[in-house]
Amino acid sequence: MALTRHTTAKKISQPGSLNSPATGYLAALAGNPNTGKSTLFNALTGLKQHTGNWPGKTVVQARGNYRHEGKLVTLVDLPGAYSLWASSPEEEVARDFICFGRPDVTIVVVDATCLERNLNFVLQVMEITPRTIVCLNLIDEARRRNIHIDDQKLQSRLGVPVIPTAARSGEGLNLLKDAVNRVASGAVRPEPRQIRYEESIEQAIEELAATFVPSLQEGINKRWIALRLIGGDYSVISSIGKHLGSGRIKGEGEYGTGTAGKDVFK
Ligand SMILES: Nc1nc2c(ncn2[C@@H]2O[C@H](COP(=O)(O)OP(=O)(O)OP(=O)(O)O)[C@@H](O)[C@H]2O)c(=O)[nH]1
Ligand SMILES: [Mg+2]
Numbered sequence: 054m055a056l057t058r059h060t061t062a063k064k065i066s067q068p069g070s071l072n073s074p075a076t077g078y079l080a081a082l083a084g085n086p087n088t089g090k091s092t093l094f095n096a097l098t099g100l101k102q103h104t105g106n107w108p109g110k111t112v113v114q115a116r117g118n119y120r121h122e123g124k125l126v127t128l129v130d131l132p133g134a135y136s137l138w139a140s141s142p143e144e145e146v147a148r149d150f151i152c153f154g155r156p157d158v159t160i161v162v163v164d165a166t167c168l169e170r171n172l173n174f175v176l177q178v179m180e181i182t183p184r185t186i187v188c189l190n191l192i193d194e195a196r197r198r199n200i201h202i203d204d205q206k207l208q209s210r211l212g213v214p215v216i217p218t219a220a221r222s223g224e225g226l227n228l229l230k231d232a233v234n235r236v237a238s239g240a241v242r243p244e245p246r247q248i249r250y251e252e253s254i255e256q257a258i259e260e261l262a263a264t265f266v267p268s269l270q271e272g273i274n275k276r277w278i279a280l281r282l283i284g285g286d287y288s289v290i291s292s293i294g295k296h297l298g299s300g301r302i303k304g305e306g307e308y309g310t311g312t313a314g315k316d317v318f319k
Pocket of ligand 2: 090091092133
């Protein structure tokens with residue numbers, strides 16, 4: 054029986070739906086709008102997909118799966134976002150999934166015809182998770198326009214796998230699936246190039262991160278959380294509350310909806 058939009062929306066909205074499937078790998082597809090994420094999603098998952106809304110949002114979520122070398126991979130097609138500052142519902146969904154959904158791999162789909170503009174987003178994702186793969190999509194269009202990209206050099210500069218693809222024709226998809234399995238299984242451990250900020254900021258990050266409660270320290274990338282807080286992005290506190298059940302910041306009142314009653318800071 055085909056899943057209807059109604060039944061799947063209910064299914065996706067269950068608490069905990071952000072988390073990894075019980076078996077297999079969870080992979081997120083992220084990137085700027087119009088880079089071919091949904092084309093890639095459709096090419097990889099075929100008809101094995103369902104859609105619904107993200108809990109509490111009117112933003113559409115699409116999930117699907119495929120098998121590669123015996124492994125089931127669940128793929129989540131995230132809404133297009135220019136940054137992870139969470140300045141729109143789409144960006145908030147993308148940021149929260151990458152940060153709190155604990156994907157085994159985040160595939161950042163970039164447009165090979167305007168790489169430079171897309172790299173900003175890549176760097177932001179690499180700040181959250183080392184389990185990042187860059188999918189250099191629309192490589193056919195880049196070729197047509199005589200744009201040559203040295204993907205090996207890009208890979209060594211970024212420190213994460215870079216896979217050229219043309220999602221519309223299927224070019225490169227097998228290599229992409231190989232890379233997903235390798236990064237998800239830990240056979241390949243990317244070492245993304247990290248942005249190092251000026252010393253005073255680095256020190257503030259260290260001091261702030263050391264004050265987080267232990268449960269937060271284990272759960273997510275505390276450097277990234279500290280950076281967001283230093284930048285004045287308190288929406289991240291609300292997201293911690295929603296996804297990790299810890300929504301309060303001492304002396305600042307309630308920010309999140311978490312019920313565990315733990316503070317973010319010690
Ligand atoms: N030539 C070429 N066109 C592609 C490729 N991948 C996607 N496209 C086209 O690019 C356009 C955008 O593709 P989408 O898959 O909708 O992009 P998206 O990233 O999901 O867009 P948003 O959901 O709006 O963020 C469509 O017209 C696709 O057919 C590719 O590899 N080569
Ligand atoms: Mg799309």
